[in-house]
Structure formats: structure tokens, C-alpha cells
Amino acid sequence: xxxxxxxPTAALAASVALGATALTACSGAGAAGGGKDxxxxxxxxxxxxxxxxxxxxxxxxxxxxxxKPGVEPHDLEITPKQTAQLGExxxxxxxxxxxxxxxxxxxxxGVKNVVDAGTLTKLxxxxxxxxDHGHEGEQGHTEGxxxxxxxxxxxxxHIWLDPAKYAEVAKGVGAALEKADPDHAADYKKNTDELxxxxxxxxxxxxxxxxxxxxxxxxxxxxAFGYLAERYGLDQEGISGVDxxxxxxxARMKELQALAKQENVSTVFFETLASDKTAKTLAADTGxxxxxxxxxxxxxxxxxxxxxxxxxxxxxxxxxxALGAK
Numbered sequence: 029x030x031x032x033x034x035x036p037t038a039a040l041a042a043s044v045a046l047g048a049t050a051l052t053a054c055s056g057a058g059a060a061g062g063g064k065d066x067x068x069x070x071x072x073x074x075x076x077x078x079x080x081x082x083x084x085x086x087x088x089x090x091x092x093x094x095x096k097p098g099v100e101p102h103d104l105e106i107t108p109k110q111t112a113q114l115g116e117x118x119x120x121x122x123x124x125x126x127x128x129x130x131x132x133x134x135x136x137x138g139v140k141n142v143v144d145a146g147t148l149t150k151l152x153x154x155x156x157x158x159x160d161h162g163h164e165g166e167q168g169h170t171e172g173x174x175x176x177x178x179x180x181x182x183x184x185x186h187i188w189l190d191p192a193k194y195a196e197v198a199k200g201v202g203a204a205l206e207k208a209d210p211d212h213a214a215d216y217k218k219n220t221d222e223l224x225x226x227x228x229x230x231x232x233x234x235x236x237x238x239x240x241x242x243x244x245x246x247x248x249x250x251x252a253f254g255y256l257a258e259r260y261g262l263d264q265e266g267i268s269g270v271d272x273x274x275x276x277x278x279a280r281m282k283e284l285q286a287l288a289k290q291e292n293v294s295t296v297f298f299e300t301l302a303s304d305k306t307a308k309t310l311a312a313d314t315g316x317x318x319x320x321x322x323x324x325x326x327x328x329x330x331x332x333x334x335x336x337x338x339x340x341x342x343x344x345x346x347x348x349x350a351l352g353a354k
Contacts, residue, residue: 065090068209071114073122073130074101075326076188077145079336080201081121084219088212089205092117094130100301101126101325106133115139119208121201126185141208148200149193151183154254154264188324190255191234191340195227230340234260237344242352245291247284247316249298249307252323262351267296267306276306285314295350297321300330319346 067090072078074095081091094110095101106114106129114120114133119141122130134142187193202220206213238260246253251266265287267276276284287293295317298307304318311318320332322339332342347353 069118071117071120073127076324077121080198083223084202084216085205086219088209088215095326097326098328104129123185143201143204145197149187149196154184184254186252187255189253190259191227191231192259193255195224198223234344237348237353240354243292245293246350247293247296248321250302250323267310281310284310288314288316295319299323300328301326319350321346
């Protein structure tokens with residue numbers, strides 16, 4: 029298993045000393061939200077963070093992202109221009125350990141208003157095979173014991189694929205924007221409440237939609253769906269573990285072929301931003317279908333939807349089809 033991406037979080041409280049420390053000197057302004065256009069400058073590390081900032085900040089923020097559409101976030105290299113932009117931001121919103129280049133740039137940026145999304149919810153360790161939803165087998169861990177494993181194999185950063193966890197992060201981001209730009213605090217609170225309401229409704233759709241299925245096991249190229257599997261009582265089996273680019277061993281492919289028969293698996297899922305080669309190889313060897321399960325690390329013209337909610341609903345339909353929802 030390649031775990032280079034899941035360096036354990038030190039669960040540092042994000043130094044959200046938000047308020048009078050916004051770095052707006054380059055815009056000639058002296059207070060947060062006082063850029064050239066009067067908007068709060070937010071730098072997001074990648075799409076799920078960008079989406080939160082846009083939904084909660086709306087007209088009061090100008091959001092830039094370090095990871096452009098179509099770029100695989102884990103492999104991001106930051107340019108000197110982006111490093112300079114980062115240093116000028118009022119607020120930086122990122123997810124520690126997911127993108128090592130971002131972690132390094134944030135640490136060197138000097139920006140005081142930094143929000144690490146991983147500190148706004150509970151991170152957990154998920155196995156790359158076996159029962160990921162925690163209450164069966166030794167590979168998974170229950171929701172309550174996530175932080176007990178810090179310093180071991182590493183925590184799973186893919187929190188945005190669980191709508192309930194993403195809602196917790198949204199609340200924290202909303203609070204951070206309120207502190208950074210108190211003049212518009214009431215709007216940020218209202219927008220946060222609206223977004224949390226939509227995420228709660230999405231969580232209910234997933235619960236209802238995946239309650240009665242012929243199979244509980246799904247095979248995916250990239251083990252990004254541990255939180256989703258745990259939340260809705262499913263078993264995720266990753267071909268390549270946490271690294272979508274790593275090559276699975278012949279033994280792992282053989283193991284998955286046997287498991288597909290045993291668990292009545294019909295479909296091997298691949299994703300839009302990484303190669304579908306291993307998924308197609310496994311599907312061909314086992315006579316299975318292939319379909320898309322999007323880890324939502326970025327939106328492109330190949331995505332099955334224009335934003336987070338559309339792609340998540342597309343994921344739900346594809347899971348229902350693959351698992352034989354009744």
C-alpha cells in the first residue's frame with residue numbers, strides 16, 4: 029500500500045486568529061475584506077474547499093484556488109506566482125496532509141488567517157481493503173476512535189465525500205469567515221445555515237437510497253470513499269489503495285477477482301481525474317461493468333455534474349445501479 033499521501037495530521041488547532049491580521053497590504057487596504065473591490069480574498073487549496081468558500085462567502089468574497097480544473101490535487105506543484113498570491117490572501121482554506129506542496133507553501137506564507145479543514149471534523153483511519161465501515165473486521169475503525177490512530181498509518185483526508193462531515197467543515201468555515209469579516213457576519217451565518225441544510229438533505233438522500241441494496245461491496249480505483257462507505261454501511265474495496273496512480277500487485281488483482289464473485293459485485297468504478305486502466309483491466313478479467321465514482325477533487329467538462337451537489341447525486345445513482353438498490 030502506498031500511503032505517501034496520508035501523513036498523520038498532528039491535529040493542530042488551525043490558528044484561526046481571524047480578524048485584524050488580514051494581509052491586505054498589497055491591495056492598499058488596511059482591514060479584512062478591504063481589497064480593491066472591497067471583497068475578502070480567500071485562497072482555497074482545491075475544489076471542495078473552493079466550493080465551501082463560494083457558497084458561504086457569495087458576493088462578499090473573491091475566491092481563488094491553487095488547484096486548477098483537471099489537475100490531480102495530490103500531485104500539485106505550486107508556482108512562485110501562486111506562492112506570492114497565497115501570501116496576499118486574507119484567508120487561506122486548505123486540508124492538511126492532502127497536498128504536501130500546499131502544506132509547505134502555507135507554512136512559509138506568513139498568513140495568519142489559516143483554516144485547516146481537517147481540524148473542523150474528526151479524521152479517521154480507513155483500511156485499503158476489508159471492511160471499511162468500521163464495525164466489521166480489523167481494517168476499519170469506528171467513528172469515535174479516529175484520533176487514537178494519529179501517528180500510525182495516517183488518517184484519511186477525504187472528508188468531503190461524507191455530506192455529514194462536509195457540513196461540519198462548512199460550519200467551521202462559516203465561523204472563520206465571520207471572524208475575518210465581521211461586517212458581513214450575518215450573511216455568512218445565513219449562507220452557512222442554508223448550505224448545511226442542503227448537505228443534511230443530501231445525507232438523507234444517500235441514507236434512503238442505499239438502505240436496501242443487493243450488495244454492500246463496491247470496488248473503486250482509488251480508496252477515497254472510506255467515509256462515505258462507513259456512513260452508509262457499505263464496504264469499499266480499493267484497487268490501488270489511497271494513491272490512484274499506484275499499480276496494484278497481481279495478488280491484489282486476484283484477491284479482488286475472488287471477492288467480486290463472492291460479494292456479487294457487478295461494477296468496477298474509476299474516476300475522472302486519474303487513469304482508468306486498472307479498473308478496465310480488472311473488469312475485463314472478471315466480466316464486470318465499469319462506471320464512474322467521482323471523488324470530487326476537481327470539476328472538469330468530464331465531470332458528471334457542474335458542482336458538488338450534482339456530482340454527488342450522480343455518484344449516488346451510480347452506486348444504486350451497481351449495488352442493486354431496491
